[in-house]
Amino acid sequence: MRNFWLVPLVFGLVSPLAAQELADDPRASDLRRQIEERFTARVKEELALTDQQTTRMKSTVRDWFLKRRGMEDENRRLREAMAGQLRPGVAANKDSVAKLTDAMLELKVRYAQSFKDEIKEMSGYLDPVQRAQFMVLRERLIERVREVREQRDDSTSRFRRRQQP
Amino acid sequence: MTSCEEMLERMPAVALGEAQWTKEEALHLAGCVSCQAEWSLIQKAVAVGSQAPALDLEKTSAAVLGRLRAERRERRLRRAGLLTGLAAAAAVALVVWSRVPHHTQRTVPEAFRIPVAELDSLDNGELESVLQDLDAPLGAGTLNSTPGLGDLDDVQLERLLRSLEG
Numbered sequence A: 001m002r003n004f005w006l007v008p009l010v011f012g013l014v015s016p017l018a019a020q021e022l023a024d025d026p027r028a029s030d031l032r033r034q035i036e037e038r039f040t041a042r043v044k045e046e047l048a049l050t051d052q053q054t055t056r057m058k059s060t061v062r063d064w065f066l067k068r069r070g071m072e073d074e075n076r077r078l079r080e081a082m083a084g085q086l087r088p089g090v091a092a093n094k095d096s097v098a099k100l101t102d103a104m105l106e107l108k109v110r111y112a113q114s115f116k117d118e119i120k121e122m123s124g125y126l127d128p129v130q131r132a133q134f135m136v137l138r139e140r141l142i143e144r145v146r147e148v149r150e151q152r153d154d155s156t157s158r159f160r161r162r163q164q165p
Numbered sequence B: 001m002t003s004c005e006e007m008l009e010r011m012p013a014v015a016l017g018e019a020q021w022t023k024e025e026a027l028h029l030a031g032c033v034s035c036q037a038e039w040s041l042i043q044k045a046v047a048v049g050s051q052a053p054a055l056d057l058e059k060t061s062a063a064v065l066g067r068l069r070a071e072r073r074e075r076r077l078r079r080a081g082l083l084t085g086l087a088a089a090a091a092v093a094l095v096v097w098s099r100v101p102h103h104t105q106r107t108v109p110e111a112f113r114i115p116v117a118e119l120d121s122l123d124n125g126e127l128e129s130v131l132q133d134l135d136a137p138l139g140a141g142t143l144n145s146t147p148g149l150g151d152l153d154d155v156q157l158e159r160l161l162r163s164l165e166g
Helices: A006-011 A016-024 A026-047 A051-085 A094-122 A128-163 B004-015 B023-031 B033-050 B057-078 B082-099 B117-121 B124-132 B154-165
Strands: none
Touching: A026 A128, A026 B117, A026 B124, A051 A094, A051 B117, A094 A128, A128 B117, A128 B124, B004 B023, B004 B033, B023 B033
């Protein structure tokens, strides 16, 4: 998972409100749709999915998407809360920070477990090579998402340092 | 002089809007009870067909027309009454209709798209950046492992140092 969770944890850059704005932006929706469509086309092509496999995969990925979307929301809320606790010059509430830390670590485990469980579910209709191909393709996509998030976090932190006296 | 046979041949094209009745045909239709009944049946079959996109109008018309022709021949032979012929033709139309999928029963295949929850937090520029990198070959750069400090170049180390200081 690299430091995907760590950097936003420290800087708390994406607030729930900002995330909601991104979700409501029609251009962003269109881009997400394009990414998902191209990713899906790639998956279908690489895995050479049959109609039956496609139908079953549709159900699996939809279920796990909903679970992970919930985790993403939860993660944003926790990061926001943690950033509030760790503001410079403000004494942090130790109990709150401990609970937030536990919750973030627990969420991180659940997030990783979700991929394991999803792939396990796919073992009912995909062969090992297809599962590996899917895992590689999706891991690469998520890795790219992490990279652009990290770039954003990095440039925002530089901006914040420049703002400091 | 237009015959009932010629009228029957022309009915599907007119019903589908591909032709129009000539004056002579219109006069014949106005005065011929048998043609009126057949015309009404074909019109109904086409109207029903037009409500179902999966229904092939030409095939439906041809099926009804074929049955009407057969019925006409039979009628001539048996000298049967108009009602018998219409009943048979209507039955055929119903059979044809019942064999085609109805509009409400059509199942439009839902597009398969794998949703990615992680995209939700990206803005437009970031999404475009991800979109551009989607087509890399499968074997390239797969499953990056967590890098150690020794894997980073000078610029990356400086960036890391700055982030830790922040």
